[in-house]
Every structure is written in C-alpha cells, then in structure tokens.
Amino acid sequence: MTYRIGIDVGGTHTDAVLLDKDYQVLAQTKCSTTEDVSSGIYAAMREVIALSGVPREQITYAMLGTTHCTNAIVERKHLNEIAVIRIGAPATLAIKPLVGVPDDLRGHLGKRVYIVAGGHEFDGREIVKLDEARLYAIAGEIKGKVDSVAVTSVFSPVSKEHELRAAEIFRDVLGDDVPISLSYEIGSVGLLERENATILNAAIVNVAKSTALGFLSALKAEQVEARVFFGQNDGTLMSIEYAMKYPILTIGCGPTNSIRGASYLSGLENALVVDVGGTTTDIGVLVNSFPRESSLAVEIGGARTNFRMPDLISIGLGGGTIVRVQADGQFSVGPDSVGYRLPQKGLAFGGDTLTTTDVVIALGKANLGDAQKVAHLDRTLLEQVYSRMVEMVEEAIDKMKTSSEPVPVILVGGGSILLPDTLKGASQIIRPENSGVANAIGAAIAQISGQIDRVFSLDEKGRAETLEQAKSIAVEEAIAAGADPATVEIVEFEDIPLAYLGNATRIRVKAAGTLAGVLQTSDSN
Template identity: 45%
Template sequence: MYRIGVDVGGTNTDAAILDTNALDSNSRGVLATCKTATTTHVTLGIQTAIKEVLANSNVDRSKVLNVAVGTTHFVNAVVENDARRLSRVAVVRLCGPYTRKIPPFSDFPYALRNIIEGPIFYLNGGLEIDGREISNLNPDQIKETASAIVKAGIEYVAVVGVFSALDQKGLHEERCKAMLQQFESSLSVVCSGQIGGPGLLTRENATILNAAILGFARKTITGFRLAMSKLDLSCPLYLTQNDGTLADATLAAELPIKTFASGPTNSLMGAAFLQRLGHGDRRLADKQVVVVDIGGTTTDICSLLPSGFPRQAPNFVEVGGIRTAFSMPEVLSIGLGGGSRVREVGEDGVVTVGPDSVAHRLTTDAVVFGGSILTATDIVVASGDAKIGDSEKVNSVTRKVIEGAISDIKRQLERAIDRMKVSSAPVSVLLVGGGSVILTDELHGVEECLRPPHHDSANAVGAAIAKVAGEIDVIEILAGRDENDAIEAAKQTAIDAAIANGADEKDVKIVDIQKIPLQYVNNKATRLVIKAVGSLKVKDGPLPDKIPNGTPSREVEVDEDSPPEAAEAESHNLKNGNMAKPTLGVDIASYRPNVKDGVWYISAVDVELIASGAGVLGTGGGGSPYLMALYTLDTLRKGGAGKMRVVALGSLKDDDICVFGAGYGAPSVSNERIGNGTDVFAAIDAVNTVMGIKDFHGIVADEIGGGNGLVTFPTSARYDRPVVDCDLMGRAYPTLEHGTPYVYGQPVLPVATADCKGNASVVLSAESNKRVEALIRQTCVEMGNSTGAAGRPLPGNVIKQYAIPNTVSQAWYLGRAVHLARQMKLDFIDAISTITPVRQLYTGKIIDVTRDVSRGYTVGRCIISPLSADEEGEIGPQPSSTSNGSQARETRYLAIPFQNEYLSAGFISPQNYHADPATSEEEEIICTVPDLISILGSDGEPLGSPELRYGLKVRVIGMPAHPLWSGSAEALRVGGPEFFGLKTEWKRVGKYSKPRSVIEEFDVVARKTEP
C-alpha cells in the first residue's frame, strides 16, 4: 500500500511516493521522488509531479491509499492582495452591547481591506468569562441580518462570538450559523470557534481571512481532485495543515487558513521522519532538535518538540500585515539559499552571502551553469565540496572569497539556529532541502548536523507521512471542580476530535497539553490547549463521484492561468499601508506634531508613537497598548481630530477640575470582551453626578504605562476637554492605591466602576485605600472582570503638586526614539537616553520563565543569560559590569521577578537559577520599584510580562522614578519593594530628570514670539 505526498512551493513542486510496509527500512519506504517547476496552472503542476513518481515507482494505482498536498496557494492570495481570488466578507459579532470601540477590519492594511470589507453587524449573544450569557440570541435580529447580507450581494460571513472558547457546545456561534443559513441558504458561514482561541480581534481577523479565501479554496481543491481523477486515482485527497497534520479535502476547503504554513511544516515533519525520530533513533530522544531547510532563496528554521511536531508560534502571527490567532509553527526564515548572491563589499572586501537570490534562475544565472552571477552554489562547487554544473567555470574564484562566503554562511546559520533553540540543552540539526549542500563546515553550538536520506525531498515526504490531529482550545471554569477530572475530560475531547478527523482510534495519543491560568479572576478560569494525534485510518472505497459543489469531478475545469489582480487603493491609503501603523511611509526625523497656542492636537502618527512609549513606561504590565491605540485611531477617524488634544500641566488654574478615567480589570477579559467605549465615560459621569459636578476642565491619566496611557484620548474627544500632560504614577502599577495623590493623603473616594450594560457602582466610604481596592475588585468580578473606573475629580492645585509632569510627552518622545532608531538603524538605548535618564542593566537571552497566579495577579520570574561576543552584534553590547566602567564580560545571570509589572533586577549565579525563587536570593540587586524596569526586544519594542519566552534576545533598561515616590516613607512603602513582598530595600537606578515637553518644544506661536 502506498501514500503520495506533494508540496507546492513558489519555485518547485515536489512529489514523493512511499511504501507503507517499508517505513522502517533504510530508505524509509521512499520509492520515488521528483522535483518539477511550479506552473501558473497549479493543478497541472501537481498532475505532472504525481504522474512522474507513479511512472518511476511503477506501482499499482489501485493500491495508493491517499494523496496529501501541501500548498502556499491560499496564503499567497492574501499576501499578494489578489482581488481575483478573495471575496468580500460580512462580519457578525455576537457581543450584546460590547466590542463597538474596535470594529472589525480595524488593523487591516488598506489595500486588503478595500477588497474584502463587507457590512458589520453587532447582535445579541456572547458569553462572560464565568460562562454567563451576555445576552440571548435574537432570531429576529439574525433573520434581518441574513436578509441585509444577501441584499448587499455578499455570500461569505464570519460569525464571531465573545468568549467562543467557553462555548464548547456551540450554543451561540453554531446556532447563529444555522439560523443564517436557514433564512438565506446561499450564505457560507465560518464560525470563529473553529479558527482560534481567546483574543477576539486576532481570532476574528483569522476568521475573516478564512471566509475571504473560502470560494477560491473550494475551487482550488476541486482542481486538485480533478488532477487525481485524470490520473485514475480514486483514493482520498488530504491537505496538510500548519501543524503538520492532515485535513481531508472537504474540511480543508472550509478551513483553508489552517493550511497557510503547510509548506515549511511539511519539510520539518519530513525531516523528523527521515531521521527516524520516534521510530528507532534514540540518540536524539533527550536532545533538542532543530530542522534547517535550505532552499534556493531562503532557509527555514524551526525547533521540534519532543512529540516530533514543530513548536507553535506564541501570541499572534502576522499574515499579510494582519494580526491573527491560529495555529502556525514558529519558523524563522532568513535570506540564505543555494541561489543567494555572493559579493565583496567595502574597502576591506568583506564577503557577504544574500539576502537576495537568483531564485529559479539558478540554472541560467549561476557561474557553474554559464551565467555571470556568483552564488552560494558556485562557492560550494569552487571549494570542492560538491559537483554541480561545470566546476571549471569557478576556477577563478579566489580562496579569500571562498573562505569568506563559507564563513558568512556558517555565521548566518549559527545565529539563526540559536534564535530558534527552546532550551540550553544540546542541539542536533537536521539539514534538509535542495540548497543544503551550501553548508560545508561544522556549526558552533551544534552537537551534530545530520542529513537524512532523501533530504532534498523532505517536504513531499512530510506531506506523505502526515498524521491526523484533534485539538481543543477552550476556557474551563475550574472553581468547585476537580482539576484533574476537568483536564482528563478535555483530553478525551481532543482524542474524540482526532478520531472524527480520520485518525485511527488504535493509536491516538495526547502530544501536547498547555494549562494557562487567566489573570484577575476568582473562578479559576483556565485556558486549556490540548492536542491529540494519531495515524491516518485507511478508508475503504473509491473517491465519491460527486465533489462538494455537486458537479461531476471529471467535468470540472478550473481557470488558474490569469495573473493575480490586485485591488487599487487611494494614494494616501497606499502610503500608510496598514491602518494600525500610521508611521509607515512617514519620515520620523522630520515629523512635527501639531502644536499651536499651547495646545497639542493629536494626530494618527502621535497615537502610534505614544503607544510605543506607553509600552516602555508600562514596565511589563498595564496591558498591551495595541488595542487602545486602535480604539484611539478609530475615534480620531470618526471625528476626534481637533477635539483630541493635550495641554501643559502648568496651564491649569488652581480651581480647575480634572477627572480620571481608566480601564480596570483582567487583560485576558478586555482583550476578548472588548468594550464599547462607554464604560469609562459612565464611571466618570457617575462620580460627577454623586459630587454634583456639572463640568470639568481637563482629563488626567491614572497611569501612563500600557493601554491606560491612551484611554484619555477617546475621553478627550467624547467630552471635548483636553488631556493634561501628566499622570498619577509615571509608569504602570497594579492597584488603584498606587496613585501619587492618594499616597500623599488626597481623597480617592468616591470611586465608580461601570460596565457597558448600563451598570454602575459607587464606593462612597472605606476604611483605607487598600479596602477601596478590594471593594471595587469584587464589583469588577461581578461585572465580568473588565470595567471602566473613575476616582474623585481633583482641583488643579492638587494635580500640579502631586501628578507626575510631562508623561504624555515622555511617552511620545520614547516612542519617537524607538521608531527613529529602527528607521535609521541607530542604537535603541542611545536613542532613549536622549529622552530620559536611562541605565542599561543587561543584554542577554531569556533562558527561563516561570508563571503562576496569586491573588488574581500573574506572578513569576524571568532569567536572562549573557550573550556570546558574536551574538552581541545582533542586539547590542553588554553594559559595563565593573565599578570603573570597563567592559569586563558579565558571566552572571539576571533575575527579574514580576507581579504583572517588573519588580526588581538582580544578578544571580548560573548554578542557582533553577532554584526555588522563594528560597533563592539574588547576589546583587541593581534596580527595584518604584524605579522603572523595561525589557526591550531586538526591534526596540517593549515586551510585556505575558510575552516573555525562552530564546528572545533582549536588553533590560532601568529608568529613575519621580521623586514623589521617594518623598515620604508611605510613598516608598506603597511604591517600593515592601508592598510586593521583596526582601530588599529600594535600589535607586539614577537621578530623575523632568521629561521634555512636546508643547514647549513645538509650539509654533511660542517660537515666533521668542526674542
């Protein structure tokens, strides 16, 4: 019995045929392979490749069990903005009164949005974090919606329910889908619960893309079936998915987004199989395995988990510039391949390889084939390590160029492999791909480098041997339940899903379990991600005579020859590119904010810069400012321009009244049950009503760090009142009592919390600020763990005395520094140092992260190790580690405990970093709260504590806190180490300097009147 695997790449289409009875042989059962050029007519290319391996193997076609195809066809349509292959999509949100503040398509690039954006509907439905319904489904609403969608000429619909991961029985999304199709049978509906886990916007984006590509996917897969029919193959057809498993053609035609990354994954799975991982080769059982797939243009690198499956990407994945949440392997691609161009650059004649490539022109442009372009393939032939083309043609290549190119290839691969390591364990590399011949030297840090048999066809082999999976991504409420029973039940659900997808029930097993407790909740809500995998069960019987659209398979023709048709977009839209990234196409160095007569009018570019700076000031917490920036940008587009403005702290009169409003609750909830924007306004109105305040003069941020650093801008537009250039923390802190006026005895009460349903609660009196925090937290839980909050308005004289000045400006300058450094290839820390006093604490690589939930907060510890001398070129040098400023190499690790925010930074010996954090102590503390600790990634963007993971290369900085935090014993107690249970005293990182003011620097009128 035989299996056929096909992998359709941008340059080549590979095919392989395997004998299932010889999988344990030295050849791994591979009977024949072939590599043909990918044709514009993809179906024809697949047909040609299969025909060749059938001819070469001479097998009985009736004994072919299945054909499995991996293709980049669908993702290319998205990346290329191909209007011919994409459809308009209507979006139906089941959300009750929530989610309006960030509409669907908010972060889509303009060009893609212009192609696929359809009407948007907000309907009753959705769940709270504790499983309660936000509101019941309304059949009348759904009927009207179905009619409106058809009237708009749209066929494809994305249904997105709030907390669909809790809705395991499909009570909302699936019922809505059934009713939509009952009322209008022509509609094709995709439910978000089939696509991704928690995180409404990223899950919705993926669902929209799936719906947009649905028609094209059905048509393409029909073409694949047609190719099989013409080859007299009656076996089942499968498509390979992003995680290395199979989906039958019918399922793949409905969920094509799950095949977007199947190409690289096929190579990874094929490499593991060809090397006998899990099938007899025990040498690698306890080692870390990294697969390196070198092609003609790029090299794809991924780490394999002990299960033999690739490590999945964390957080979100960007596809065509859109943040999405669906299962995709974490693959690092670098511009290095057999066709990479080799050059001598600079006065010293440094030899570089890539990143540009001759690609499919290798056999005409490379020197060994009579061309004139020196490539990596020419180098390996000139070195004598390969026999390709005419070796005499590269006799003139100098030894210096050969050695320099080999050294650069080695350097690039070593760095890339290290970035993809999952631990500090020994590394074994599986080298596959047609371009793998360019590696001729041993790699530093790699214990062994293995080339499996048939390594040049690993992608097709991976498709042929792929298994079947069942995966669940759900949120379980574990309060009052036996946790082990809940997990066992979830595991069985995953196993049942695998069997339903075609796995053989005899060998299905659980290969991955992730248990992720959610923050700020009292019901032990826990996200469970569980995968079960089994071998494909052989099905008897021929391919059905009919295919999904009801047309006989032998009569269907698919037109694939016409070129992609990209949508046109307005010039200003093309300039900006992505609605979530207004700085695209903007020269940051020459950009000037709009300041006039002492008023700073906020633009879209300002919003993005402030969001980046607020992330730095968030010190690991405060929630990601990304969603709040989208909300602010949408408000700006809808009429916030001119109203959204900032004034200087000094411009306040002593009796001017300033209000406060902020988001309060669990980020895990606010990222899913996105608000409608009214909760913060309702909280402000409730406090003002209680106090009899009819009007106010300014708006002040509770905290400038994280998302709450931007919440004041939509508030400014709503009330047509300015934001004051200050905040009450100078950073992010986890509790309300961390506001500086309250630390110094100013009243916080009354405090209001409100939701988007019209509920509001006001605390009028409490025995302490700590009790206030406890009371409003309980109210927040009752309101679904995400609310708006507002404290007592305070007069201008109090704000001027106790607020942290110029922090909105500080966020803007910090964001500008990061973006400018990225744009001009400057050092991020040097750029930040021009804005604020900063001390670089450490440069290194994260090697360990532990997390837990305590008292509703995420607590944990991050361990960072030093970089090697060669690695420092990737992100920056290690800071001075001696008292005289000399650059002695640091050998100690850095430990950073966190409670949402980063609390301290201290050196720890390499021997002790695995010790229990409760009993181990850092050797030398170098920074603590209230000073600010931020961890920056390789692009200068700050990393929140939920984003920390092994292998990230980071730079850690410390910034001094405002003197208000050290101005009294109470301030230092609340803001310092004691409050968080740290066994250390405050370790000052430097001397505070008041941030610059955007208003003072850029005020046009002020500059004109200066003497």
C-alpha cells in the same frame, strides 16, 4: 500493497513523493511551481506516478500541502464577497471588526459588517441574550449578495452556542450553498485575532473549493481514486470536506511539512531543522516530533491572527544567493538570489553570477557543475565568504535554541550542500537520505489531530476531572477527523491558571493519531 502520494508546493519548486505503506520512498520529483499553482501540482503528481510505476488503483491516499490560500490573501485575488457578523454587543463596540487591518484588505472584506447583541462571559454565562431577530434581518439583507459569512461570538471558545444558533439562522435564510465560517472552529481566545482569521477563512472558501475539486478531478483523470487530505499548519491533516470549510488552516503548512519530514527521515523527535532552499534558509524546532509553535501573533496578509504557526526564523541564504565582491575585497552575501535560475545563472554552470553554490563548488566542498569555471576565484576570499555563510546559519541556530546546550541539527533541502558537517551549537549534523523532498514526505506521513483551547471553570468538577475531560474532547475530535483510535495520543498539553478569575483555567490540548485504515493494511508502526 497500497501507496500514497505526498505533494508540497514551495515558492520555487513543487515536490511530490510516492510512498508505500511502510513509508518507503519509491519515487520523487521536483517540478517548477507555476503561477496558477495547480498545473505545477498536476505535473508533479503525474510525473511521480509515472516514475514509480505502481498500479494506479492501489494509490489510496493523496496528501496536498499547498499555497493557494496564502497567495489569494497576500495578493488580494479571488477573494469572496462576504458578510462579517460579530456577536458581542454591547461589549466590543470600542474596536469594530477589521480596525487595524490594512486598508486594501479592509476595503475588500469590510463592505458588510454587523455587530449583534449576544456573546458569553469567560465562565460561560451569557453577556446578554442573542438578538435573533436582528440576525434574521441581516440574513434577509445579505441574501443573494454574499458568497460566504464569517461569524464570531465573544468567548465562543468557552461557549459556541451563539455561533451555532447564528449559523442555523443564516442557513435557514440563505440556504445550504453559502458557507458559514464559525470562529470557534478556527481560533482560540483573543477576539480580534480569531475574528480576523474567520473573516480571512470566509474570504477564501471558493479558492479552496476550486483547488480541492481541481485536484480531485486531476487525480481522476489519472485513474487514481485516492482519498484526498490537506496539510494544516500544525503538521496534521484534514479531510477535503473540512479543508473546503476551513481553508485558513492550510496556511503555513509548507515549513511544517519540511520539519515533520525531517523528523521522520532522521528518526529524531527533538532537534533543530535547517531547511536550505534556493533563496532562504528556514530554521525550525522539532519538539516531540512536532514543530514548536510561535508564541507571537502571526500576521497573514497584514491581518493579525492568533494562529499557532511554526516558530521559524528565516535568513536570506540559499543555494542561489548572490555573492558580490568589490574591488577592495569587501563582499556581501545576499539577500537576493537567482532562485530557480541557478542552473543558468551560476558561474559553475556557465552563467554570469557568483552564487553561494559556486563558492562551495570552487572550494571543492560540493561536486556539481564545472569546477573549472570557478577555479580562477581567489581562494582566501572564498574561504572568507564561506565562513560568513556558516556564521549566518550558526547565529540563526543560536537564536532558535532554548538553552545553550548543543542540540542535534537536521539538514534538509536542496541547498543543504552549502553547509559543513560541524556547526557551532550543534551536537551532531544529520543529513538524512531523500532530504531534498523532506517537505513532500512530511505531507505524505502527516497525522490526524483534534484539539481544544478553552477556558474551563473548575468549580463544578474540580481540577483533575476537568483536565481529563479536556483531554478526552481532544481525543474524540481526532477520532472524528479520521484518526485511528488505537494510535491517538496527547501530543500537546498546556494548562494556564487564570489567577485573577479565581477558579478558572485555560486548557489547550492537542491529540493526534495515524490515519485510520493505514494500520489494517500495514504491519509497521
């Protein structure tokens, strides 16, 4: 028998689960998220191993979804010294790198910014030749002064040639120890957004490296020799080596893990997932087992990126949300929360604050705490507060649906006891077992993916053949990343003809499969 650990770091709790090869939950735990994040992860990991009692040498995989990288960017802490290289002159000069990014972040990351001649057209032609001499000169200038380099070339999603050549030059001069972030690996068409993401990536490679190596040594200290994977924002995994090179892809993996975990636990592929935590309720949409992605540009730390983040709506309603009642009977629900201090602060637990959890306890809808301590509250008022809470969720559900048809709703998260068994807009309500740790389960069961997003010219090969080519590139990428070839499927496909450009089309394909090596030891799936 082999086992795997899944860990997911949330704002309040760090959750861990231990699964067997058939994905049965053998142990689960919730620890407080610590300020340094890492010690909370280690604590959860040690606890879940001890609880499960499984032989350590049989734990073969460890999957980690962490907020280290997000925190570094949002708090502007531990960011690397970087050089920003854009290849695209004479085009693109009208908007230089980091214009439109908040000043404090620009101050950190904009100290060495260069725009070099080169780049490609949408159809793969060179705009101009790459200025290699200039790249060598820049490399000489920044040598010894930077921790990492971000390289973004115009239309690199169509041709990565200039980025690859630039990377060769920098490695040649700076050596192998200075990581080079290449934009074609990170984002799709949309120069500024892709460039911002690449710059942020370069800025957090050291944070990612210490997180990854710290987790490895913590596992080793527990005599666990597992292969380590990191969760990405699209609900799939990447190897530790890849995560150290492209840590920006870990941002936003938390909500994704909870949506994927809810899918697995409920057995549904299409549904709404309502994750009620201590402070907020996040609502996402499950489409063919993956989270629906947002069509809008996503800002990270105030910088606009073109990441495909899960399309989420977040409202200020959780288990610790504070309910305030005025003398005239008017009341408000949130948006602030007592968060993880609910067991001390909540009325039903002997505290002094009326929370949403107290409301459901007083109404007899949840059996925890001490109902006597909230028995004195006015029942009519409580009913009104409760209807307001339910309405808040129903309204948010309605915003996320794509049509007026009712859809199945999966309730997960510790705060889901707040909600009733019927909701407007829901065809059914599912409360899966172990739903309190759906996020950690989502991390543990994540798949391996490969994807491309590029503009193809149809002149050479024709439409059908080009689409096939695009699909096979995505499949190969998934296999190269560690997916079992037998299980790889196309999970997303989009083909957007570029009307203005004649015979060109933008194709986005994602392929995903089970982690290779799992099938050999498992007869399920």
